[in-house]
Amino acid sequence: MTIEIILFYALAFLTIVSTITVAVANNILYAALSLLCTFIGIAGLYIYASADYLAVTQIMVYVGGVLVLLIFGIMLTNKIGIKHLPNPSANKWNGFLLSFSVFIIIALGIVKTNFEKIPWLQANNQTEGKTTTQIGFNLLTTYVFPFELASVLLLVALIGAAFVASKQNK
Amino acid sequence: MQITLQHYLFISLFLFVTGIYISITKKNAIMILIGIELILNAANLNLVAFSKFDADQMQGQTFALFVILIAACEAAVALAIVLKAYDYFKTVHLNEINNLKY
Numbered sequence: 086m087t088i089e090i091i092l093f094y095a096l097a098f099l100t101i102v103s104t105i106t107v108a109v110a111n112n113i114l115y116a117a118l119s120l121l122c123t124f125i126g127i128a129g130l131y132i133y134a135s136a137d138y139l140a141v142t143q144i145m146v147y148v149g150g151v152l153v154l155l156i157f158g159i160m161l162t163n164k165i166g167i168k169h170l171p172n173p174s175a176n177k178w179n180g181f182l183l184s185f186s187v188f189i190i191i192a193l194g195i196v197k198t199n200f201e202k203i204p205w206l207q208a209n210n211q212t213e214g215k216t217t218t219q220i221g222f223n224l225l226t227t228y229v230f231p232f233e234l235a236s237v238l239l240l241v242a243l244i245g246a247a248f249v250a251s252k253q254n255k
Numbered sequence: 256m257q258i259t260l261q262h263y264l265f266i267s268l269f270l271f272v273t274g275i276y277i278s279i280t281k282k283n284a285i286m287i288l289i290g291i292e293l294i295l296n297a298a299n300l301n302l303v304a305f306s307k308f309d310a311d312q313m314q315g316q317t318f319a320l321f322v323i324l325i326a327a328c329e330a331a332v333a334l335a336i337v338l339k340a341y342d343y344f345k346t347v348h349l350n351e352i353n354n355l356k357y
Contacts, residue, residue, distance in 0.1 A: 093258050097266050104273045104293065113283060120289055123270075127296055130266065133258060136303045136316050139323075143299075146323050151292060151330045158285050158334045162341045173282045175350060180279035188272040195264045205308060206260070212310040223317045235324050242328035250335035
């Protein structure tokens with residue numbers, strides 16, 4: 086049991102525990118803050134899967150962008166001055182039953198799959214070291230059309246969000 | 256003892272299931288957005304875990320980048336819609352928003 090393995094399990098534990106906290110927190114701000122821990126834990130797991138560039142992107146986009154947006158949304162949709170921001174749920178048991186059965190089904194699928202029979206998983210050709218160069222080549226050669234389309238999509242989302250949230254349109 | 260593919264698959268499965276649970280049970284619209292973000296993160300974790308075995312092309316990591324982008328767009332537009340609905344209905348609890356048009 087080396088230090089890397091222990092760190093991996095610590096990151097997995099952080100991710101799972103903070104995900105449970107998101108699901109059961111009574112205060113919606115606490116849920117958003119434990120989502121922060123989930124995102125950081127996932128970024129650490131990305132590093133273990135040798136995806137360093139994606140780990141940095143995860144922290145920049147999710148922690149720096151999406152989470153701040155979500156906290157803005159929480160602040161703007163609650164009356165100022167309330168100390169306790171309630172986070173009610175409905176259909177707890179039905180939701181738990183459904184998600185638990187989905188968990189059982191997919192877990193059975195993972196356990197029963199014989200990964201040794203899949204040739205490209207056994208090729209012993211694992212990603213190591215720097216991945217940024219390869220991702221850059223990918224984005225500007227094979228995936229250049231989705232890349233340009235993504236820029237248009239970002240522009241449309243920006244304009245659309247600003248237009249929908251503005252006060253003028255009746 | 257080493258880190259195998261199954262470790263990643265189980266962690267991402269747990270994230271996915273919790274995302275489903277949050278999206279189903281929570282009344283607050285923003286919590287449902289949080290659930291959807293968790294589901295997208297679970298998909299990303301799967302893509303990255305499989306991409307570890309694809310050293311030449313790294314298609315999984317490239318695709319995960321696009322998923323992150325879509326998630327960011329979705330969060331921005333959905334929050335704009337939630338804010339607009341809050342202006343109109345004075346609540347973000349989805350069980351109280353129950354009429355299509357006055």
